[in-house]
Amino acid sequence: MTATTTARTFLAGVPKDPSPELVKSAIRFVAVAATDFSWLSKGDAVFVKPASNSGKPYPATTSPIALAAIIELLKEKGAGRVIVGDMSGIEHVKLTPKGFKGSSRRLMEHSGMARAAVEAGAELHFFEEAGWDAFYEDLPAAGSHWKRGLMMPNILKEVDHIVLMPRCARHVLAGATLGLKAAVGYWRTDTRLEYHRDAATFHEKTAEGNTVKTLLEKQRLVLSAADKILSTFGPDDGYVLEPETGLMMASESVTAHEMVSLAWLLLTRRMLLPRNKDAFRDNSRWLANVANHWVVSKLSQRPIELASEKLIKNDLEAIWDDRVLNRSFQVLGGRPKPALEAVDDTIPADLMKRLEEMTVRPS
Numbered sequence: 001m002t003a004t005t006t007a008r009t010f011l012a013g014v015p016k017d018p019s020p021e022l023v024k025s026a027i028r029f030v031a032v033a034a035t036d037f038s039w040l041s042k043g044d045a046v047f048v049k050p051a052s053n054s055g056k057p058y059p060a061t062t063s064p065i066a067l068a069a070i071i072e073l074l075k076e077k078g079a080g081r082v083i084v085g086d087m088s089g090i091e092h093v094k095l096t097p098k099g100f101k102g103s104s105r106r107l108m109e110h111s112g113m114a115r116a117a118v119e120a121g122a123e124l125h126f127f128e129e130a131g132w133d134a135f136y137e138d139l140p141a142a143g144s145h146w147k148r149g150l151m152m153p154n155i156l157k158e159v160d161h162i163v164l165m166p167r168c169a170r171h172v173l174a175g176a177t178l179g180l181k182a183a184v185g186y187w188r189t190d191t192r193l194e195y196h197r198d199a200a201t202f203h204e205k206t207a208e209g210n211t212v213k214t215l216l217e218k219q220r221l222v223l224s225a226a227d228k229i230l231s232t233f234g235p236d237d238g239y240v241l242e243p244e245t246g247l248m249m250a251s252e253s254v255t256a257h258e259m260v261s262l263a264w265l266l267l268t269r270r271m272l273l274p275r276n277k278d279a280f281r282d283n284s285r286w287l288a289n290v291a292n293h294w295v296v297s298k299l300s301q302r303p304i305e306l307a308s309e310k311l312i313k314n315d316l317e318a319i320w321d322d323r324v325l326n327r328s329f330q331v332l333g334g335r336p337k338p339a340l341e342a343v344d345d346t347i348p349a350d351l352m353k354r355l356e357e358m359t360v361r362p363s
Contacts, residue, residue, distance in 0.1 A: 007256035007336035010034045011355075013245045013346030014227050023225060023248070024069035029343045030250035031073055031223055039220050043080035044160040047218075048122065051167050051182050052086040054236040055110030059167045059228040064116035066225035066248070067165060071120035074163070083159065084117040085125035086185040089235070090298045093128055095189050100128040127153040127186070135188045141211035141331050145201035150212055151188035162219040164254065168261050169230035170238055172281070173288050173295075174206060175314030177235050178261040179222050179254045180324050183209045193299040199292050199311035203323035210254060211331050222257040223250035229268050232278035241272045245348060255328045256338045262319045263358035288313035320361055335361075 010033040012026035040046070048070060050062035058064065071082050086104055087093060093102035104126040108114040114124060127134070130153065137149035156162070164179055171177040184192065187209070195205055227246020232238040247264055251257040281287060292311040314322055329335040338359045342352060 005334060005336050006339050007251060007253035008034070008339045008341055009249055009251040009253075009256050009260045010341050010343050011260070011347055011352075012248045012343045013348075014248065016227070016242050016244050016246065018227060018246065020065045023063065023065045023227070026248040026346075027066045027069040027223065027225065028073055030248050031070060031221065033341070033343045034223070034250035035221050035252055037077045039161060040074070040077050040079060041160075042078040044078070045081040045083065045158060046074050046079045046161045046163060047156060047159040048074075048082060048084045048163045048165060049182065049185065050084065050086060050113060050165045051177070051185065052104060052108045052111065052113060053089045053185070054092055055107035056236050057111055058225070059169055059230045059240060060236050060238075061111045062113060062165050062167050063225035064112040066223075067113055068116040068120040070163060070165065070223065071117060071122045075121050081159075082122040083125050083155065084113070084122045085127065085153075085155065087127040088185075090189070090192065090295055094298065095128040095132060096301065097132045104128060125155050127155070127188075130154065132188070138212035138214050140208045144208040144211065144331070145198070145204050146208060147194060147198070150209060151191045152186050152212065152214055156186070156214050156218070159218065162215065164219060164222045166222070166224050166261070167230070168224055168226040168265050170232050170234035170265065170282065172233055172235070172291050173311060173313065174203065174324060175316050175322060176262055176265055178265075179224070179257050180210055180328055181206055183215065189299055193296065196292055196295045196299060197308040199309040202292075202311050203314065204327045206324045207327035208331055210328070219254065221250060221252060222254045224248070224257070224261055226261065226264055229265055231265065231269050231273050232282040238282070239273065239278050241268045243268055243272060245346070245351060247347070253336055255325070255332050256336045258325055258328065259319055259336070259338050259359045260340060260355065262316075262322060262325065263355050266316060266319065267354060267358060285313045319358060
């Protein structure tokens with residue numbers, strides 16, 4: 001599929017182990033470069049969706065410093081309510097019609113995001129606390145691999161806009177967990193069960209989950225702190241890389257952001273990952289398939305639901321190997337021609353060149 005549009009992704013560099021002030025400044029720079037905030041009227045409600053899959057610190061979850069920066073910026077731009085929320089992974093939290101076990105709130109407290117969000121002026125909202133019936137069905141685009149609509153949290157009906165804040169990380173099942181994969185955090189347990197059980201189309205359904213009406217109509221901005229990268233295994237554990245120049249990135253296009261974030265994950269692995277580090281956990285397709293069967297067993301309510309299809313983990317050598325990304329080109333408006341733009345001179349020219357080369361498909 002040829003590129004159909006130009007979607008700009010804005011980048012800022014930070015040094016290794018940057019101060020909180022530098023991170024906040026860089027996040028603000030890329031956010032303001034990516035959007036003029038004309039979509040935000042005074043008093044609007046904004047939902048900020050981080051990656052809070054566990055209670056592990058950044059980069060296993062979203063950077064609390066970056067999260068605080070965007071909340072403060074949204075409030076300055078006129079947002080009346082800023083709401084931060086998620087529902088963590090099934091190994092930590094399980095919602096059923098009878099109640100829930102575990103706590104996304106406690107996990108977000110452990111990662112540092114809860115305190116950062118509240119101190120910056122946001123409210124917290126955790127989907128399992130609202131209960132099984134606090135979800136509505138939202139339909140993906142026609143021709144998707146989903147058998148049913150996706151059960152999305154009611155809070156999204158109450159807000160005017162959504163800002164997505166993923167991290168840059170490897171994923172034992174998906175290959176990578178970036179912006180598109182972050183949508184899983186919205187889904188009720190039964191939607192997550194279909195996602196994992198019908199594993200032959202796991203990757204395609206990841207992309208298709210971003211085509212529901214709510215996200216198409218309300219998601220305005222995607223931005224990530226990526227001065228630290230969870231470079232192996234994932235989503236909760238793995239080997240953390242800290243390049244000499246870290247990146248902050250933002251785009252109005254989730255697909256363009258995905259292309260650049262995945263390129264950055266692959267590039268840092270090539271540059272910095274020690275040979276054979278975490279190799280078995282990181283590369284084993286057998287382990288990925290076993291892990292997915294385990295997830296299905298945790299999500300299921302009845303024995304009949306335990307039989308799951310085989311999952312084939314992405315083998316990522318280039319961003320074009322990613323089935324999630326390739327499906328997003330088909331269902332989210334085509335393959336964008338990503339225009340990488342540095343907001344200042346903090347990113348070395350050779351680094352920008354390598355990223356640009358990785359996001360241009362060979363003819």
